[in-house]
Structure formats: C-alpha cells, structure tokens
Amino acid sequence: MFVEEAGxxxxxAIWSQADEVYCVSLGYLEVRSAIRRRLVGRDLGRxxxxxxxxxxxxxxxxxxxxxxxxxxxxxxRHGLRTFDALHLAAALELxxxxxxxxxxxxxxxxxxxxxxxxxAP
Numbered sequence: 001m002f003v004e005e006a007g008x009x010x011x012x013a014i015w016s017q018a019d020e021v022y023c024v025s026l027g028y029l030e031v032r033s034a035i036r037r038r039l040v041g042r043d044l045g046r047x048x049x050x051x052x053x054x055x056x057x058x059x060x061x062x063x064x065x066x067x068x069x070x071x072x073x074x075x076x077r078h079g080l081r082t083f084d085a086l087h088l089a090a091a092l093e094l095x096x097x098x099x100x101x102x103x104x105x106x107x108x109x110x111x112x113x114x115x116x117x118x119x120a121p
Contacts, residue, residue: 001015001050001054002031002034002035002047002050002051002054003034003035003038003039003047006104007104007121010120010121011102014100014102014120014121015054018100019098020059021057021058021059022058022059022060022061022090022091022094023058023059023060023061023087023090024060024061024063024067024083024086024087024089024090025060025061025062025063026063026083026086027058027083027087028051028055028060030083031051032048032051035047035048035051036048061090061093061094063086066093067086067089067090067093068089070088070089070090070092070093071085071086071088071089072085073089074088074089074092074111077111077114078107078110078111078114079107080107080108080111081107084103084105084107084108084111087101087103087108088101088108088111088112088115088117091112091117092115092117098118099117099118100117100118100119100120101117101118101119101120102119102120102121103119103120104121
C-alpha cells in the first residue's frame with residue numbers, strides 16, 4: 001500500500017472493501033520502519049504521509065497485558081515472531097463476525113487459519 005510490491009493492489013482492494021480496519025498499535029511503527037528501509041527522498045516522504053492518512057482511519061488495539069498473554073499463547077502454539085504473534089492475538093481478542101486477517105506472511109496466515117480465522121489473500 002505504501003511501497004509498490006507484489007500484493008499492493010490486492011491490499012488496496014481489501015482495505016477499500018473493509019467496513020473497519022483494526023491493527024495493533026505497534027503496527028504503525030512496523031510499517032513506518034518498512035517504508036524507511038525501502039524508500040528515500042520524495043518517495044519516502046510521500047509514503048510516510050500516505051501511511052499517516054491511512055492510519056487515521058484505523059481502529060488501534062493497545063498492547064496491554066491481556067493482549068500480551070494471547071500473544072504468548074500464539075508464540076507457544078505457532079512459533080510466531082513477536083509482531084506476528086501480537087497481530088494474531090489482536091484478531092483473536094476481537095473475534096468479530098466477518099473479521100478477515102490480511103497478511104502476506106505464510107506463517108501468520110497458517111496460524112490464523114489454525115485458530116479458525118478467515119484470512120486474505
């Protein structure tokens with residue numbers, strides 16, 4: 001969405017069709033870091049502004065003790081990395097009808113599916 005790569009158009013379509021978008025609070029830094037490592041100059045500034053615009057419409061889930069406990073469970077059950085475990089934990093905590101966890105990470109996708117969550121792509 002912020003760096004042109006495989007899946008960008010698909011993610012834009014998913015985002016535009018979503019009624020609401022949720023993310024763990026640390027997700028902002030995760031994306032901003034990825035942008036910073038890949039872009040420079042005007043492209044960097046443009047992507048950072050675009051992230052800020054998109055982030056203003058995100059329902060942010062704070063990293064609190066309950067979420068950490070769910071993340072701990074995700075690490076133990078699925079061997080996920082820290083941020084992926086927190087993303088899965090937030091989705092599990094929400095358990096909203098029609099919730100779809102969007103990820104291009106194969107390990108996170110497999111863990112989400114094992115927990116009974118719908119995923120995209």
